[in-house]
Amino acid sequence: MASTHTNLFPTxxxxxxxxxxxxxxxxxxxxxxxxxxITPENYxxxxxxxxxxxxxxTAHYPCALHGxxxxxxxxxxxxxxxxxxxxxxxxxxxxxxxxxxxxxSSTYGQYYNDLLPVLRTPATAQYVADRIKAVEDAVQRxxxxxxxxxxxxxxxxxxxxxxxxxxxVAAANCGLLLDVNNVVVNCLNHGGDPFAYAAALPxxxxxxxxxxxxxxxxxxxxxxxxxxxxxDAVWALLDWVLQRCPPGEQIKGILLERDGNxxxxxxxxxxxxxxxxxxxxxxxxxxxxxxxxxxEASLP
Amino acid sequence: MSQPLNPVGVAQYxxxxxxxxxxxxxxxxxxxxxxxxxxxLKQLDASGIGAELPMATDAAGKLxxxxxxxxxxxxxxxEGLFPKTVALLTGLFGVAQVARWVFAYRTRYPNPSPYFxxxxxxxxxxxxxxxxxxxxxxxxxxxxxEWCYLQARLAxxxxxxxxxxxxxxxxxxxxxxxxxxxxxxxxxxxxxxxxLWQQWPGRSEKKDSDPAEWLAADWQAWLHQHAxxxxxxxxxxxxxxxxxxxxxxxxxxxxxxxxxxQLLGRGPVIPSTALQAMASQHHGQLLSSPQxxxxxxxxxxxxLLLGWQ
Numbered sequence: 116m117a118s119t120h121t122n123l124f125p126t127x128x129x130x131x132x133x134x135x136x137x138x139x140x141x142x143x144x145x146x147x148x149x150x151x152x153i154t155p156e157n158y159x160x161x162x163x164x165x166x167x168x169x170x171x172x173t174a175h176y177p178c179a180l181h182g183x184x185x186x187x188x189x190x191x192x193x194x195x196x197x198x199x200x201x202x203x204x205x206x207x208x209x210x211x212x213x214x215x216x217x218x219x220s221s222t223y224g225q226y227y228n229d230l231l232p233v234l235r236t237p238a239t240a241q242y243v244a245d246r247i248k249a250v251e252d253a254v255q256r257x258x259x260x261x262x263x264x265x266x267x268x269x270x271x272x273x274x275x276x277x278x279x280x281x282x283x284v285a286a287a288n289c290g291l292l293l294d295v296n297n298v299v300v301n302c303l304n305h306g307g308d309p310f311a312y313a314a315a316l317p318x319x320x321x322x323x324x325x326x327x328x329x330x331x332x333x334x335x336x337x338x339x340x341x342x343x344x345x346x347d348a349v350w351a352l353l354d355w356v357l358q359r360c361p362p363g364e365q366i367k368g369i370l371l372e373r374d375g376n377x378x379x380x381x382x383x384x385x386x387x388x389x390x391x392x393x394x395x396x397x398x399x400x401x402x403x404x405x406x407x408x409x410x411e412a413s414l415p
Numbered sequence: 416m417s418q419p420l421n422p423v424g425v426a427q428y429x430x431x432x433x434x435x436x437x438x439x440x441x442x443x444x445x446x447x448x449x450x451x452x453x454x455x456l457k458q459l460d461a462s463g464i465g466a467e468l469p470m471a472t473d474a475a476g477k478l479x480x481x482x483x484x485x486x487x488x489x490x491x492x493x494e495g496l497f498p499k500t501v502a503l504l505t506g507l508f509g510v511a512q513v514a515r516w517v518f519a520y521r522t523r524y525p526n527p528s529p530y531f532x533x534x535x536x537x538x539x540x541x542x543x544x545x546x547x548x549x550x551x552x553x554x555x556x557x558x559x560x561e562w563c564y565l566q567a568r569l570a571x572x573x574x575x576x577x578x579x580x581x582x583x584x585x586x587x588x589x590x591x592x593x594x595x596x597x598x599x600x601x602x603x604x605x606x607x608x609x610x611l612w613q614q615w616p617g618r619s620e621k622k623d624s625d626p627a628e629w630l631a632a633d634w635q636a637w638l639h640q641h642a643x644x645x646x647x648x649x650x651x652x653x654x655x656x657x658x659x660x661x662x663x664x665x666x667x668x669x670x671x672x673x674x675x676x677q678l679l680g681r682g683p684v685i686p687s688t689a690l691q692a693m694a695s696q697h698h699g700q701l702l703s704s705p706q707x708x709x710x711x712x713x714x715x716x717x718x719l720l721l722g723w724q
Contacts, residue, residue, distance in 0.1 A: 188436075189440065190437045233436070236435060236436070238435070238436070239436045242433055271435065
């Protein structure tokens with residue numbers, strides 16, 4: 116399923132998001148972690164333990180940047196100040212790629228503290244794609260975009276989420292950051308089959324996968340909190356995706372996200388080992404240097 | 416990588432969004448900042464945004480806990496407190512002195528413009544004053560008023576109205592405001608604000624520690640380390656009984672509660688029953704950090720804790 120586009124990206128393996136509670140662990144080489152993902156807003160231009168944390172981590176691991184503030188889908192112009200800072204940080208941290216979300220989080224200069232869904236039309240897809248190109252141009256790194264978990268549907272959208280994502284990544288010629296937790300969360304909240312949802316996404320452009328846990332609310336909805344253990348439905352979807360998008364061959368990195376309710380690091384390592392097992396299981400076997408992929412007929 | 420990845424230039428930064436997108440986000444903007452989001456929500460249902468609102472349903476359930484505060488407390492406090500505070504301070508210290516304070520802050524922090532979120536950047540100077548409550552109580556009073564203003568201003572946002580606001584110094588020299596949004600997006604963010612001594616660019620971080628642990632460990636340790644003078648007002652809390660916002664003054668350096676209650680708002684000057692019980696229980700006592708953390712945790716668990724400083 117891999118497109119030639121994914122060959123632009125180096126293979127990183129199984130990674131963990133750099134967060135303060137785990138910074139000390141990531142300041143040393145670990146057998147369970149191949150790379151780290153850094154949220155640039157947390158570290159750009161900062162000193163103290165912030166600078167120390169990312170510098171120590173990147174001394175041992177390759178990294179990628181995963182931002183939350185680009186507001187790619189906003190009607191506001193891209194922030195030149197943010198892009199300048201991001202470009203500076205890219206030069207310092209040397210990430211394999213830069214990613215952010217296919218959403219908007221600001222309008223008219225007001226930030227909303229959330230990743231909000233973009234109106235999905237062909238015109239807005241092109242608009243977002245052009246902005247992705249502008250970001251790549253500014254930071255000089257290939258970019259991935261992550262489809263978001265969203266909780267409100269825009270009735271005026273003319274495209275499905277998956278069609279919209281497909282148009283954006285094709286027009287921008289960028290990679291997809293596939294968040295299997297977001298897929299499950301959206302399907303639980305809005306209805307739908309996660310496997311069919313994932314199949315409708317442009318998986319051939321998937322370069323990185325995010326794995327995380329969600330929180331079930333009393334009202335029955337689920338929130339993409341990254342604050343719980345990875346749900347079985349998410350594990351199942353990861354399995355399904357990797358059967359179709361082989362790690363190393365197409366998927367260059369799988370990342371475990373944890374942003375709250377922090378468990379002992381050993382618990383995260385258990386989840387990392389499980390991801391590593393998937394990685395090893397679906398890493399294409401090679402015969403005389405030629406990859407032998409999993410037979411399509413054997414897939415569920 | 417010397418060549419641009421894409422043949423685009425500065426012009427791309429000025430792309431004009433499609434008209435429908437502008438209209439849609441204008442609706443979002445109005446909705447998120449609306450003073451009467453329930454009514455607005457219905458309008459949006461009709462206009463297209465809020466057709467299916469699993470999150471809004473969830474948020475609405477949560478909002479009920481806060482409506483008394485939002486509608487009767489903080490906004491009322493804002494209406495009256497801010498101008499009264501300014502009037503009081505100018506009366507006490509003179510217009511020139513107050514103007515000097517404001518000018519000093521606006522000069523020092525003209526526009527930190529953190530990419531995210533600029534909502535606090537609009538009032539950075541006053542927010543940055545919060546750690547100086549002990550040293551400059553007059554300025555701190557302005558800061559408190561501003562804080563309430565922010566609460567009221569931000570409260571209508573259904574995404575962030577459930578947030579708690581925290582001002583917390585983080586070592587080595589930072590002051591931060593955390594917006595805590597566990598019930599809606601499940602994320603917590605920490606917004607460092609430039610402090611009085613060093614210019615720190617406004618940055619953000621997902622807050623990543625348990626509130627009680629954070630307070631008991633980071634804050635207490637920082638205070639001990641820096642020998643911050645006391646008493647330092649510590650807890651902001653909401654009082655559902657009197658529709659007020661409270662401030663619990665404490666002596667964190669020695670880990671003890673001074674049990675001075677100051678309330679902001681239109682309601683009677685009484686603390687909430689729960690907080691009153693806690694305050695009287697610990698009045699005059701020296702509390703260890705874990706005990707103090709326990710008080711904070713209890714407030715947090717009872718949805719009374721809005722934040723602390």
